[in-house]
Every structure is written in structure tokens, then in C-alpha cells.
Amino acid sequence: MKQRITLKHIAKIFDVSIATVSKSLNDSHEISTETKAKIQEYAKEHHYKPNSIALSLLNKKTKTIGIIIPNILNSFFVKAFVGMEKVASENGFSIITCITNESYEKEVSIMELLKNGTLDGFIISLSEGTQVEQDFSHLSNAINEGLPIVMFDRVTNSVECDKVIVDDMLGAYHATEHLINSGCKNIALISEIYNVSVGKLRLEGYKKALIDNGRAVNESLILNVNKKDDFDVLLNPFLKSKKIDAILSLDENSAVKAQRTIVHSGMKIPEDMSIIGFTNGKLPRFVTPSISTITQHGRHVGEVAAQILIDRLNSEEEDSEYVTKIIKTNLIERATTKSLN
Amino acid sequence: MKQRITLKHIAKIFDVSIATVSKSLNDSHEISTETKAKIQEYAKEHHYKPNSIALSLLNKKTKTIGIIIPNILNSFFVKAFVGMEKVASENGFSIITCITNESYEKEVSIMELLKNGTLDGFIISLSEGTQVEQDFSHLSNAINEGLPIVMFDRVTNSVECDKVIVDDMLGAYHATEHLINSGCKNIALISEIYNVSVGKLRLEGYKKALIDNGRAVNESLILNVNKKDDFDVLLNPFLKSKKIDAILSLDENSAVKAQRTIVHSGMKIPEDMSIIGFTNGKLPRFVTPSISTITQHGRHVGEVAAQILIDRLNSEEEDSEYVTKIIKTNLIERATTKSLN
DNA sequence: AAAACTTGCGAAAACGTTTTCGTTAAAACA
DNA sequence: TGTTTTAACGAAAACGTTTTCGCAAGTTTT
Numbered sequence: 001m002k003q004r005i006t007l008k009h010i011a012k013i014f015d016v017s018i019a020t021v022s023k024s025l026n027d028s029h030e031i032s033t034e035t036k037a038k039i040q041e042y043a044k045e046h047h048y049k050p051n052s053i054a055l056s057l058l059n060k061k062t063k064t065i066g067i068i069i070p071n072i073l074n075s076f077f078v079k080a081f082v083g084m085e086k087v088a089s090e091n092g093f094s095i096i097t098c099i100t101n102e103s104y105e106k107e108v109s110i111m112e113l114l115k116n117g118t119l120d121g122f123i124i125s126l127s128e129g130t131q132v133e134q135d136f137s138h139l140s141n142a143i144n145e146g147l148p149i150v151m152f153d154r155v156t157n158s159v160e161c162d163k164v165i166v167d168d169m170l171g172a173y174h175a176t177e178h179l180i181n182s183g184c185k186n187i188a189l190i191s192e193i194y195n196v197s198v199g200k201l202r203l204e205g206y207k208k209a210l211i212d213n214g215r216a217v218n219e220s221l222i223l224n225v226n227k228k229d230d231f232d233v234l235l236n237p238f239l240k241s242k243k244i245d246a247i248l249s250l251d252e253n254s255a256v257k258a259q260r261t262i263v264h265s266g267m268k269i270p271e272d273m274s275i276i277g278f279t280n281g282k283l284p285r286f287v288t289p290s291i292s293t294i295t296q297h298g299r300h301v302g303e304v305a306a307q308i309l310i311d312r313l314n315s316e317e318e319d320s321e322y323v324t325k326i327i328k329t330n331l332i333e334r335a336t337t338k339s340l341n
Numbered sequence: 342m343k344q345r346i347t348l349k350h351i352a353k354i355f356d357v358s359i360a361t362v363s364k365s366l367n368d369s370h371e372i373s374t375e376t377k378a379k380i381q382e383y384a385k386e387h388h389y390k391p392n393s394i395a396l397s398l399l400n401k402k403t404k405t406i407g408i409i410i411p412n413i414l415n416s417f418f419v420k421a422f423v424g425m426e427k428v429a430s431e432n433g434f435s436i437i438t439c440i441t442n443e444s445y446e447k448e449v450s451i452m453e454l455l456k457n458g459t460l461d462g463f464i465i466s467l468s469e470g471t472q473v474e475q476d477f478s479h480l481s482n483a484i485n486e487g488l489p490i491v492m493f494d495r496v497t498n499s500v501e502c503d504k505v506i507v508d509d510m511l512g513a514y515h516a517t518e519h520l521i522n523s524g525c526k527n528i529a530l531i532s533e534i535y536n537v538s539v540g541k542l543r544l545e546g547y548k549k550a551l552i553d554n555g556r557a558v559n560e561s562l563i564l565n566v567n568k569k570d571d572f573d574v575l576l577n578p579f580l581k582s583k584k585i586d587a588i589l590s591l592d593e594n595s596a597v598k599a600q601r602t603i604v605h606s607g608m609k610i611p612e613d614m615s616i617i618g619f620t621n622g623k624l625p626r627f628v629t630p631s632i633s634t635i636t637q638h639g640r641h642v643g644e645v646a647a648q649i650l651i652d653r654l655n656s657e658e659e660d661s662e663y664v665t666k667i668i669k670t671n672l673i674e675r676a677t678t679k680s681l682n
Numbered sequence: 683a684a685a686a687c688t689t690g691c692g693a694a695a696a697c698g699t700t701t702t703c704g705t706t707a708a709a710a711c712a
Numbered sequence: 713t714g715t716t717t718t719a720a721c722g723a724a725a726a727c728g729t730t731t732t733c734g735c736a737a738g739t740t741t742t
Binding site: 347348349359360363364367391392394395396398399400 | 727728729730731
């Protein structure tokens, strides 16, 4: 194992000071052209690379940002991640990734661990546990210690920082309206994410659309499910008992599972039953019949979040205002909805 | 923005030396119990955390590993990633993630960038570009410079290092045999990954199974496709012209796309046409009919890879032998294959 | 009472880099 | 010739930490 080459090594070779080597490699005018030339050549030949740890210590900047996501086995978060990675890499930043598995404790301990100087800032989407717990001190502490945070998707009003959110309410609103306009009478809502902020916003959008269109909100048409629930068992009686003819699913999983159950039950899609889901992964696209989906532009969300953080890190002034960017959604009409005309 | 608290701050407060503070916080016996007590208390109250950049510089260890993957929008790689993140986090390691987008150039430049002291080691799956280019000097250089590498899934014999591979050949072999034993006569092979090592191994397994079972290898039944190809256009004439009654897809994408094309063509699955794919993501499971799949245990692959690297980093002795772990595959029988009895 | 040992702490080096501020010698000027 | 500029380099501080070694005072042993 070769020792990594340092300024000191080079200095010894040419019998000059470390300062001279450093300046030579930075092409300083203080050093004579010949000295610079020979030092630069030697450095190149021996693949000298400045130790970035030493630089980080000196500059108090690491050019590294932390990305904390609840769960990466989720097409929205992976896409957001891809967007962040792209922007970070384009701007010369590295990313350290952590997965909280929806746990508040893990989120807190990760942030404690990472507030040790290795990071210049955070991008985070809150874990379900944190949104239940409603304790955000680990975040405000980080901000107080000078670590900027950008929150995306699952955010909270209790922390002041930059935010990138999806227009969940409007997305659900439009989807619901689409179902209404295509003739659906009893629109059910299924959610696996009733605990998290975006789930609540989508629910609001659903209700508002009903009311704005002169329908009553029927709470018995709202079904909150858990990840381990058996959909067939849960959904079949639910659908039959209520004369439901449309489902708005607030997350990707429940949309796909509902579609399966309905396909197996023999109902006609979309004639007897319409479905709209959230999050445009491969799943709703490749399933048969393909599922109409509200796309959240996950990749774009990630890009914007990363760009905001990097801009803040690169800007000199400390006190620029926090921004909240809202990313619009789109309804992708596929085979589980009737078209409007 | 509060300044981060350092040993120096604490030293000034109690009018002692930095050394004393450091030793107190590390509970050294050299320091009197009272001094230790008051310093520890103050440190705790003010949330002192050692600057890990300074420690990294001192110890020449960062407790950070780099994970380089070709593409994270791929269920195998995400699962592997999840496994690595889990093991790393359990062992107190952070991970820096980079995505090469299958590009050789990006892979090289990423490694150049990261060989700057920020990482203790790498876990990498080769990009398609690298496997085409067959230039691995960026990897051997890293190893020569003392940065251990664990390669997983897409590996090469040209670099000596720890490896974790999936038993692709045997997986394809068993799948092919299953198709033969269930009565299929003309088994086609479709691959989007003919360029990468694992694609070649799977192809070998397919051929070997045919030969071992007294069948001839018919090269015209082997179809290499590209990501942008239109499957319907490509596949329909292919299937009709060759009397094909089974397909072995070497990757997840082509399996799902082939299934769609076949469903649309009206053929009966699995009576007229059997399908087996690779990589057990959500897609093959949720699609109708669900696709029989060879699972590669991605998560386990990731866990093993990370554990090997971390063990090597933690071990004192330099020269422990390189290992190659082979992870067995399983065939998950679903609705696109006939059962054997 | 002298010698040896213990306790409690500080100075300084080390990790690798950049940068500010000398310092020396040669060159330019008066 | 004496003074000022300029060119080329080095010393040292700084980033935050750990650790080795040394030192003084007090304590124990002979």
C-alpha cells in the first residue's frame, strides 16, 4: 500500500517549503515560473491530490450534504433522490444518504450523528414517526447550529426553513373532480398514509372537491389501511356495502392493491369502478389495466430541493429569506378512468 | 448562528489546557475526578460533539464508504443499496452514494474525485460503459493507494478484490430447465443486458441447460434488445416466426414488457407461452398475470458486500485474503409458468 | 531526611492544507 | 553610491483533535 503523496513529500524532494509547493500548485504569482513548472509536473506525474479532509478542516466546509429519507423502496423518494444526486454531482457536492425507515428515533440519532462537522447541510423528508410525534427539536437545533435544512414533501410548519412541497391538495382536488365529472357518484378514499402531512393534505383536497361540487363528504367512504392489512379481506365488503364506483388512492401501494382486488372481483374497470392513484412509478404504468395517476414529478422535486440548498451554501449572505417552492402535480389518464368527453 | 463549541472554548472557560479537556471528556485517569466531572458536565450541557473532520485528519479514517451504482431506478440495485445502508449504519459507517448512469467516464471521474481522503473504501457495481470499455485502471489504482474495494453483481476478473456475486449462471440454468421440464419446446431468450457480465453469465446458463437436456442452442431464438426499442414491434414478428412457447428474460424490464406484448397479442399464458424473468421487484409481482421470477436476493447481496468491506476496514492485518461470495438465486413460480406436476 | 513514586496537569507534535506576513537578495531608481 | 522596488521564497498560524512526554508538587517509602 503506497502512502498517499502530500505537499510535505514534494517539498522534501525539491528542498523547498511546503508553502512554496502549495503556492506552486495553485499557480501563485509569488513563485518563479521554473519552480512552478517542475513542481506542477512532479505533482501531476505522481497523481497528487489535495487531501479534502484537511481542506474541510481549514475551510469549515465539506461540500457534502446529507439526505435523509424515510424509505427508499418508494418510487417517489427514489426519483427525488435521483434528482438530488444529479444536481449535487453537477455542483461538485457529495451526498451522504440515510434512511430512517419511518422511525422518529432513527431520524433523531442520525441527525445527532451527522451534526459533527461532516455535513454542510441537510435535505430531509420527515419520517412518519416524526410526524406522529410532532417533535422537531432535532431539526431546529441543527438550524441553530448553522446547518441549513431543506425539507421536501413531508414538511412541517413548526420549523422555519426552505421547503419544497408537492401541491398535494390541488392534486387530490383535481383528481376528485375528474372522477365527479366522469360520472362517478360514490367516490371512496383509501389511504395508507393518513399519518403523514401529505396524506392529510390530499384528504383535504378530496373533501374540498366534493363540497365545491355540491357533494356531501361521507366519512364512511374513507378507509385508512395499514401496510400489513390484507386488501382483499378489507376491500371487498367495503366496496359492496357502499355502492362505491370510484376510488381515490392516496399512495401508490394502495392504488395497485385496490386495482388487483377489483380485477379479481370481476368488476369492470373503468365502467363499474374508476381508480386514481398517487405517485407515478413503473407499477401503475405496467399493471393491466394501467392505473390513472397523479404524478408528483419526484425527480424535479429532488432537483429543486438540492438546488436551493446548494445555492444557500454557496451564497455569501447569511440571511437570505426562506423560500417554499410548490411543485404542481399532473393527472395522467390511463385505463382506470373514464375520459371526460 | 452559534459557533460550534470546541475543546478550546471549554479550555478557556475553566482556564485549563486543551489537553486536559480532551482527556477529561475521554475519562482519562490522568485527570482528577473533580476536574473531569465539571468539564464533562459543561460539555454535556452545551452539546459538545467532537469535530469528526479533525478526527478523520488525525486518524486517517473517515468511517465513510463510497457506494457506486450504475442506476438506482432498478429494483435490484435499490435493494442492494438498502442492505448496504442497513449494515453500514449498524456499524457506525456513513455512506456516500454516486450514480454512474452506466457511464464509464462518470465512473472514472467519480472515483478520481472520491480518492481524496473522504472515503475509507468503495463498494461498486460496474457501469455498462466500463464493462464494454474493459478498462479497470481506476479501480486497481484505488486499491494500490490503499482503498479497499468490494465489487458486487457486475464484477470483473481483471481486478483482484473482494466480490459478491449472484449465481446468475445457475439461476438461468434452473429457470431454463424448469421451462423444459414443464413441456416448453422452443425457449427464446430476451436480454437488454447483453453488454454486462451478468447478462453473459445468464446466457451461458441458458445454453448449458439446453445442451445438458439434449436440446440444440438455436441462436435465432436469442434476441438482444435496447432500452429504447419498441417491444411490440420487435417481439410480435419474432414470436410468430419461430413457434416460440417460452421466454427467458434476463432482466426485469424486458420480462414485464414481453408479458405486456404477449397479453395484448391474445396468447394464453402460461398455456401458449411461459415467461420467466430476472429480478424480483414489485413489478413482476403486481402485474397480471404475475410473472415467475428468479430472485437475486438483492438486499442480502448488499448486506454481505457492506459487511465484507467493513470487516476489512476494521481488521488490523492488511493482507487478509480476498473472498468471493456467491449468493444463490431462487425461482419464484407465479402465473406465467406451468407447474411441474 | 533523602529517595522514589504518584497525581494532575500542560506543552507540543501530528494529521495536510492555505494564507498572511516577513525576509533576503537582486534589480531599479535617484 | 545610497535608496527604494520587486521577485522569490519561508516561517508560522490556523482549522480541532489526540497523545506522548515532561514537569512540578505532593506522597510514600527507605
